[in-house]
Amino acid sequence: MPGRAGVYTYAFGYHGATVYGLMGFAASWFDNSLLMGALAWSGIALLASLVWPLLSKGSCTSTPVRAGVGVALGLLIGLLPPFALVLDGHPVVAWGYILKGWGFFGVATAIALTGFAAALVYSTRGWVLQRYAIAACLLLITAAGAVQEVPTYRAVEGVVGLDTHFGKPPANDDEQVERYSAIKDLLLKSIGQGGDGEHARVLVLPENSLNLDDPALTFLVESKVLRPLKKAGKSAVVGKLALGQDGYLNQAALIEDGQIRATVDQRQPALLSMWRPWNAEHFPMDWRRDTAMQIGSGMVGRIMVCYEEYIPVLFMLDELRGGHDLSVIISSNWSATDRRLPEIQRLHSLGMAKMFDRAVVRAVNYPSKETP
Numbered sequence: 001m002p003g004r005a006g007v008y009t010y011a012f013g014y015h016g017a018t019v020y021g022l023m024g025f026a027a028s029w030f031d032n033s034l035l036m037g038a039l040a041w042s043g044i045a046l047l048a049s050l051v052w053p054l055l056s057k058g059s060c061t062s063t064p065v066r067a068g069v070g071v072a073l074g075l076l077i078g079l080l081p082p083f084a085l086v087l088d089g090h091p092v093v094a095w096g097y098i099l100k101g102w103g104f105f106g107v108a109t110a111i112a113l114t115g116f117a118a119a120l121v122y123s124t125r126g127w128v129l130q131r132y133a134i135a136a137c138l139l140l141i142t143a144a145g146a147v148q149e150v151p152t153y154r155a156v157e158g159v160v161g162l163d164t165h166f167g168k169p170p171a172n173d174d175e176q177v178e179r180y181s182a183i184k185d186l187l188l189k190s191i192g193q194g195g196d197g198e199h200a201r202v203l204v205l206p207e208n209s210l211n212l213d214d215p216a217l218t219f220l221v222e223s224k225v226l227r228p229l230k231k232a233g234k235s236a237v238v239g240k241l242a243l244g245q246d247g248y249l250n251q252a253a254l255i256e257d258g259q260i261r262a263t264v265d266q267r268q269p270a271l272l273s274m275w276r277p278w279n280a281e282h283f284p285m286d287w288r289r290d291t292a293m294q295i296g297s298g299m300v301g302r303i304m305v306c307y308e309e310y311i312p313v314l315f316m317l318d319e320l321r322g323g324h325d326l327s328v329i330i331s332s333n334w335s336a337t338d339r340r341l342p343e344i345q346r347l348h349s350l351g352m353a354k355m356f357d358r359a360v361v362r363a364v365n366y367p368s369k370e371t372p
Helices: 004-018 022-030 034-050 064-078 091-096 103-123 128-147 173-191 215-232 306-310 312-321 340-355
Strands: 159-161 202-204 235-244 247-256 259-265 292-296 299-305 326-332 360-365
Touching: 064 103, 091 103, 091 340, 103 312, 103 340, 159 326, 159 360, 173 202, 173 215, 202 360, 215 235, 215 247, 235 259, 235 292, 235 299, 235 326, 247 292, 247 299, 259 292, 299 306, 299 312, 306 326, 306 340, 312 340, 326 340, 340 360
Parallel strands: 159 202, 202 235, 299 326, 326 360
Antiparallel strands: 235 247, 247 259, 292 299
């Protein structure tokens, strides 16, 4: 086994690689400050990497059994705060693609099998055969992944997500007017003949699509959003911002019959760009929030907002509460510095959806310009 310094270095480097796009992503939230981007990247990678070396050195791994138990505990602890806040790429997500529909039994099986694999590797360390076997397994996994179709969510009849390319949220009145005009154009196009939402009852728009609460924007809200939806007989789940007692709230709002009928608050804002507890203008976190929303025709959806896709335990909390027909995911990747970042985020929630065989409707706001 490598020394403690080696384990820390490997773990930090591995997780740092998984969040390779975080530096530019975080910097865009802080006036393109590369310093803040670097601090966010190094801080998050350091915290996320701690869980593995803490359980992979010394007496924790003195026997194959202890090595397996240590890795299994690492997976379990990685699902809980504070590690869960930053541990994107958790192995349980990957297991969801293999143990489709196994639910919580699948989660337990994933943790146990990963621990067993670690114990097996420990017991055969030093064998030349082990090295070839691991290399062969990696090649087979790579080949299998290459020939598979790009996985998708299980769809829901009557509910459709509308992706946008609006980019950054509006920063002034002129941009607000432009955003509302763009939303109206999107709605009319989607509910028109041949549009994605022509036969849908409920349309889903991405995170932070609109400001629905500012009295100065009431005319735009009614003329560009509420009336077109009411005239078409459609409902919508729309991402919005609100100002609460503890700071800003990232919300999903249900629009029915031309009225805002219900709102659901985000449980976990993005770190550090949105959480920022040191700032008066921050987004509070609360995992206890029940995000269930009646979205019409007897259907119940549980809302998941953007960064929450990276946290498997939030998906599990929804499944523990139960009583819902689908997950409604609203995201915004406007600050993505690489086109692969939105896909990485999608694959996180998709893995958990497959583990629990949960239907999902997802809407994403992408950068306004094509990224490299």
